[in-house]
Amino acid sequence: MLSPEYLRRITEGSEQIAEELHQYIISEIVSRMVARIGRGEDYILTNADAWRIRTLQESGELLEDILAELSQYTKREQQELLEAFEDAGITAMNYDDKVYKAAGLSPVPLEQSPAMVRLMERNMLATMGEWKNFTRTTASAAQRLYIEQCDLAYNHVMTGAVGYTQAIKEAVNNVVSDGVTVTYPSGRKDTIETAVARSVRTGVAQACADIQLARMKEMGYGLVLTSAHIGSRPSHEVWQGQVFSIDWEKLKEIKPEFFQERDTPEYRRMLEQKSSQYPDFIENCHYGEADGICGVNCRHHFSVWAEGMPNPYAELSAQDKADKGKQYEKEQRQRTYERRIRKTKREVLGMQAAVDNYKDEQAKFTLQQDLDRKSYLLQKQNAAYKAYCKQNDLRELQDRLMIAKWNHQNAAKARGAAKRYKTAKGID
Numbered sequence: 001m002l003s004p005e006y007l008r009r010i011t012e013g014s015e016q017i018a019e020e021l022h023q024y025i026i027s028e029i030v031s032r033m034v035a036r037i038g039r040g041e042d043y044i045l046t047n048a049d050a051w052r053i054r055t056l057q058e059s060g061e062l063l064e065d066i067l068a069e070l071s072q073y074t075k076r077e078q079q080e081l082l083e084a085f086e087d088a089g090i091t092a093m094n095y096d097d098k099v100y101k102a103a104g105l106s107p108v109p110l111e112q113s114p115a116m117v118r119l120m121e122r123n124m125l126a127t128m129g130e131w132k133n134f135t136r137t138t139a140s141a142a143q144r145l146y147i148e149q150c151d152l153a154y155n156h157v158m159t160g161a162v163g164y165t166q167a168i169k170e171a172v173n174n175v176v177s178d179g180v181t182v183t184y185p186s187g188r189k190d191t192i193e194t195a196v197a198r199s200v201r202t203g204v205a206q207a208c209a210d211i212q213l214a215r216m217k218e219m220g221y222g223l224v225l226t227s228a229h230i231g232s233r234p235s236h237e238v239w240q241g242q243v244f245s246i247d248w249e250k251l252k253e254i255k256p257e258f259f260q261e262r263d264t265p266e267y268r269r270m271l272e273q274k275s276s277q278y279p280d281f282i283e284n285c286h287y288g289e290a291d292g293i294c295g296v297n298c299r300h301h302f303s304v305w306a307e308g309m310p311n312p313y314a315e316l317s318a319q320d321k322a323d324k325g326k327q328y329e330k331e332q333r334q335r336t337y338e339r340r341i342r343k344t345k346r347e348v349l350g351m352q353a354a355v356d357n358y359k360d361e362q363a364k365f366t367l368q369q370d371l372d373r374k375s376y377l378l379q380k381q382n383a384a385y386k387a388y389c390k391q392n393d394l395r396e397l398q399d400r401l402m403i404a405k406w407n408h409q410n411a412a413k414a415r416g417a418a419k420r421y422k423t424a425k426g427i428d
Helices: 004-009 013-038 048-102 114-159 164-178 191-221 248-254 265-273 283-287 320-356 361-389 408-425
Strands: 181-183 190-191 223-226 243-245 302-304
Touching: 004 191, 013 048, 013 114, 013 164, 013 191, 013 320, 048 114, 048 191, 048 302, 114 164, 114 181, 114 191, 164 320, 164 361, 181 191, 190 191, 191 265, 191 302, 243 283, 248 283, 320 361, 320 408, 361 408
Parallel strands: none
Antiparallel strands: 181 190, 223 243, 223 302
16 A cells, blocks of 8 residues: 555656646746846837747747757656655565565565566556646747747837737746646646656556556455545545555456466466455545546555455544644645745746846846845745744744755845845845
C-alpha cells in the first residue's frame, strides 16, 4: 500500500523540474518582450505590418530556443520518473509481500518478475508521454503569449488607449502573473507544474495497483484493504478504510493483460473456494475509472488483506478522526500560504528580469515601483507564513517555498526592494 502522504510527496521531484522549466520560459518571454517593446516610444511607433512580421519572426526564434532547452529538462524528468516508479513499486510490494510471507508463500521480488516490470514500464512510459505532450503544449503557449502581449502593447500605444509606459507595465504583469498553461481537451487550464504533479501521482498509483493486483492473482488472494485520509472527496469517503473483495471476471474486462500469464494453482483454488461477505471492490470503489480509487489525482491506495488481519483505520476513534481532521485543515491552509509565496517569487523574478533589461528609463522606473510593491507583498507573505506555523505548531517547510533560480542574491534584491517600498509609503 502507498500511503496518502507518500502519494502526495512522490510528485515533488517532477514538480520541481516542471517549475524550473516554467520559470525559464517566463524569463525568456519577458527578456525577449523587453528587447522588442522596451526600447522607447519612438521605436514602437512603426508600421503595423512591419511590426507584425518582426514579432512573428522573433516568436519563432523563441519557440526554437525553448524546444532546444526542453531536451535537457526531459532527460532530467525521465530519470526522476524512473526513480519514482521504482521506489513506489518496491514500497508497495514490500508492504504486500509481508502478508504472503506470513502465510508461508514465497513471492518473487519485483525486479525478478518480467511481467510486473513490464506493467511498471508501461505506466511509466505513458506518464513520460504526458510530460512530452504537456511541454510541447507549454512551448506553443509561450509563443502565443509572446505574440499576444507584444501586439497588445503595440495596439494600446498606437490607438492611444493607454500610454507607452502603462502598456509595457501591463504586458510584463500579464506574463509574470499568469505564466503559461497546459490546456486539456476539456478546456481546463493548469500550470505545467500542476499538470505534471497530477500526471505523476496518477501514473504511480495506477502502476502500483497493477502489480499488486497481478501479484494477488498469482498468490491466490482476493481481498483488499483501502487506505484512508482526512478531507477526501465525498465520493471516496464512503469506501475508504474498508475491506473489499475482487471480482476477477470484472477485473478481466478492465485489465486483460493480467490474464495473459498462465493461471497459478493458488488462483484456481481461490476461485473454487470464493465466497465472500465483503462488498465488491470494482463496483464500490470504481476501480479503473477516472474518478475512482487510483484514478486521476487520487491519493487513496490499497493493499492485500487476509482474514484475521487488523484494520488500522477501523480502530480510529471519533476523537482521533476529529483531531486528524483539524490537523489536515491546518496543513491544507499551510499549503495555500506556500503556493502564494511561490507564485509571488515567480512574479518578482519576472519583474526583475524586465527591470534589468529595459532601456527606456521612464518605463524602467515604473516597473521598478511595481517590483518594489511586489517584493513588499512577498515580505508580508513570508511573515504571515511564519506566524501561522508558529500559532498552529506546524514546522516551516522551507523546501516548499523555494522556486527555480531563487537564490541569496535574488532574496537580497527583494529585501532591498521591499525596504524602498516601505520608505516611500512611510511604513514602519
